[in-house]
Amino acid sequence: MGLGMDDRFNTIAGWTLFGGIVALGLSSLSGHYFLADKENRPSKMGYVIEGVEAEGGAAAVVEPIATRLAKGDVAKGEATFAKCKACHTIAQGGANGIGPNLYGVVGEGQGQGRGGYAFSDSLKAKGGKWDFASLDEWLTSPAKYATGTKMSFAGLGDAQQRADVILYLNSQGSNLPLPAAEAAAAPAADASAPAADASAAAPEASAAAK
Numbered sequence: 001m002g003l004g005m006d007d008r009f010n011t012i013a014g015w016t017l018f019g020g021i022v023a024l025g026l027s028s029l030s031g032h033y034f035l036a037d038k039e040n041r042p043s044k045m046g047y048v049i050e051g052v053e054a055e056g057g058a059a060a061v062v063e064p065i066a067t068r069l070a071k072g073d074v075a076k077g078e079a080t081f082a083k084c085k086a087c088h089t090i091a092q093g094g095a096n097g098i099g100p101n102l103y104g105v106v107g108e109g110q111g112q113g114r115g116g117y118a119f120s121d122s123l124k125a126k127g128g129k130w131d132f133a134s135l136d137e138w139l140t141s142p143a144k145y146a147t148g149t150k151m152s153f154a155g156l157g158d159a160q161q162r163a164d165v166i167l168y169l170n171s172q173g174s175n176l177p178l179p180a181a182e183a184a185a186a187p188a189a190d191a192s193a194p195a196a197d198a199s200a201a202a203p204e205a206s207a208a209a210k
Contacts, residue, residue, distance in 0.1 A: 065136045068163035070181040077168030080161055084153075090172050099151060104173030105130055106166070122148035132179060135166050 081090070087099035094101040100114035108114075111124030123146045128134065138145045139162045141155040156162045170176055 062159045064182060065132050065163060065166075066179040066181045068160050069132060069167060069178050072160070072163045072167040074164070074167045074171050076161070077164035077166070080156070080165050081168055084165075087151075087153075090169075092173060102169060102172070106135065106170045106174035107131070107176050110134070120146065120148055120150045122146040132166055132170075132176075135169070136162050139165060 087097055088102050090102045092103045096115055096117045100117040109129055110126045111119040126146055139156050142149050142151040142153055
């Protein structure tokens with residue numbers, strides 16, 4: 001009776017040990033399987049969504065408005081202004097619509113005139129005149145320029161497109177002189193030039209001394 005119990009115990013112990021060995025083997029195999037391509041894993045996990053700027057990315061450099069106006073295109077500005085015609089007229093003597101008539105607007109006081117158009121208080125409070133720089137800022141984002149403005153247009157993200165529209169607005173009854181574009185920076189002088197000039201001047205100085 002005692003011998004049978006020992007055999008049964010040994011059998012159970014053997015199966016238990018066998019099961020442990022099998023479990024350990026499967027764990028090792030699964031680990032090798034999932035790490036098989038470890039050397040090919042990217043150094044930075046995740047994926048890029050197209051159109052989303054990476055965190056900390058540098059903002060695009062925008063040329064000064066004077067530079068963009070100098071190379072602008074009135075015809076392109078007129079084509080872009082077609083987006084504005086749902087709210088604005090621009091013909092001389094044109095009626096106000098959802099937005100004011102814009103004939104001769106460049107150089108006029110902000111939030112003033114326009115045949116009695118009811119401007120928002122936020123725009124009237126800006127003061128100053130619609131010059132090229134203020135129009136550029138306004139067209140970038142009206143809501144940021146004058147918080148509370150009635151104009152719901154989101155703005156033009158393309159900097160050159162804004163300049164083209166401003167050129168077109170200026171051609172419609174304003175015709176103000178354009179600001180002078182800044183001259184391009186002169187290329188740095190060759191560092192070897194001064195040394196060359198000095199070496200050339202040395203013989204002349206020696207000859208003069210004689």
